[in-house]
Amino acid sequence: MEPEKYRELFLQLEAEVRKVIVGHADVIRKVLVAFFAGGHVLLEGVPGLGKTLLIKSLSRALGLSFKRVQFTPDLMPSDIIGTQVLAESDGRREFQFKKGPIFAQVILADEINRATPKTQSAVLEAMEEKQVTVFGESYPLDSPFMVLATQNPIELEGTYPLPEAQLDRFFFKLLVSPPSPRDLGEILQRTTGAGLREASRVFAHDGAAAVAQMQQLLRQVIIAPPLEDYVVRLVHATQPAAGKGNTIAAVHEYLRFGSSPRGAQAIILGAKGNALVEGRVHVSYEDIETVIYPALRHRLILNFQAEAENINADQILATLVKKVPRD
């Protein structure tokens, strides 16, 4: 696929989603970048901001299969993955595997932090390996496969915060902010009127194949060795245990753990995706600095002092971008 074609399809998809979703342009773009980079996205925001609608619109525009799972404390892993059921055919009774909702191309794991850790971890293998194993038998998932999870940051009672290992499997963590007054007016006009808008399919047929081509092109985008070194320095700088090699005070002061190598992978793939959307076939420093926040903010584990002083990961990342030299 040519870079121009990629950009055209991407912008079409973006436009279709924006027909339904008002505002959140940055969130929509980054969700699409993560999708074509083959990653999963965690959306964090209060209820009613259009997270679910965004994901539904995206799957409709892509023309891919979509399933939604509402995570609750009594949700069991088999409710997501599927289970063996006793079935009778031709007079014989046998166990048959009944696929769960995970067997779709776009999964919406709504309020993922309400489910128990056991259920949350059931999604782990699916997210990383793109397959599930039931009673010793592995079942591959459809391609492309993407999990879009949402969580509510204000409710803590009755929730199970995602463990770091599971957080690390999300490509991006995006913060969905409340709409501006202007956007809110637009939302009211669209949703309280007679006709409701819906996203149209961008891919006429075999959307999965087109998506695969786009994902392949994204990985071919050129990145210069100095820029790769810059990403390495950035990720290394998040490690408080780096000792003398790390001279950034904020890291020592507020971080318990830094980013894993998955963070660096996410930055580079995200930067490549961003470069293609910007009409380039190579990564620039601007691409890296655009994607470093969603790629690393959930991978930095803050310590008690940071929480006491109301310091968040984005502030530390801003310091890193400022302090780590490009050359």
Place this chain on the structure above:
Amino acid sequence: MPEKLGSPERIAGRLAGRLKRHLWWDTLLVLFPPLFAVTSLGFLPYGAAWRPGVAWIGVGALLAASAFLIGLWRARGAAASVRQAARLIDRKVAGQERFVTLATMDPSACPPFLTARLRDEAAGLAPRLKLERDFPYRIKPSFFQSLILSLSMILLFLLLPQIAPVLTSERPGGELMRSAEQLARIPGFSELARKLEALAARLQEPALTDAARRALVREMLAQLARQRAAEQQPGGAGGELLDQAGDALRRLAQGLERGEERGGESGQGEGKEGRGEAGGLANRELAGKEPGPGEKQQPEKKRPETGPGKGEGEGKDKSREMKGAGKEQGGGTGGRNLGEEIPTGKSAERFLKPGEQVEKGMKGARFVTVQLPEQEAAREGGDSARGQGRQIRPKTAVSNVPLRRPDNPEAAAEKQPLPLEYRGLIR
């Protein structure tokens, strides 16, 4: 006509070469002024006199070799690489890392169609760039710093022979002060030491004219000569110190004579006759002779006439100096501040010897000077000379009333410490 720069990779390579040449120029410019300075100093007459020509050639060669090595080291260590040059181009043409990517990427690891597209994009930006215009050679501040330092070095070298004597010369009276301090440690010379200190202090007054200085020195020389004559044991410690003080005074007089001669060559209104007379007086005293009866007690009023012929404008200054000299003769403390504390009325014309009767007696006297015990007087004189200007009261009681015997019931209860120099007398 736009400059043909070639492919983006070639542009980066050309810029790297250009920046390397800039670095060479920087190095040369920084090192040229010191080299020039050293060479120039080598050819200066007294510079060459200090060191033989071969040594200068050796130093020059060593410096040139050092300069070459420094240049080489800088060129290797600080020269811009192709990658850095590409980064500079990106900044200049807003290339968004296109040139850096092309300069550093491995073409075999990238899809050819993407590489070709990237190269086309970079080539499209190349016309914005003109190496001579965008990366001109500018003289760095380090050159100007080097130039200023080198010129300062040359100037210092040229001025050093002239300013060295000024820097090393001692303040007038410094040697005299040291002699006075040494004399003060010996019993019997404290009075003379005090006078020497007072003289040294007065000589440092900037308002004092050379003529007045010479007059003061001449008087002190005469006093020293009398004291030396009165010294019973020639060659003793006191005698040596007197000789030292005399030498110091003579050197001081010679210095004043030289200054007088220099001033006389260029100044106006200095009479040859006067200078000759003063010179004659100084020479007699420098020879260690007693002044003649007529010169011994020269009336102070007439001294300005016998001094070097100064202009009339200096009359007031001279009369003031003569007053100071009068105090010296009258046995005053001689310190400047002490002099200010004493009433400035007319002093006694002369001091009476014990038992001497004159017609007028002390009628004309307006004040008397109280002589304090030696140590206290010396301290007071010294402090005044240093200009502290505060009243110093003796810590011990001063009285001529004899103490009662220890077995007398009215004897004083307190015990006074006996000065060390008197212990030999009471035995």
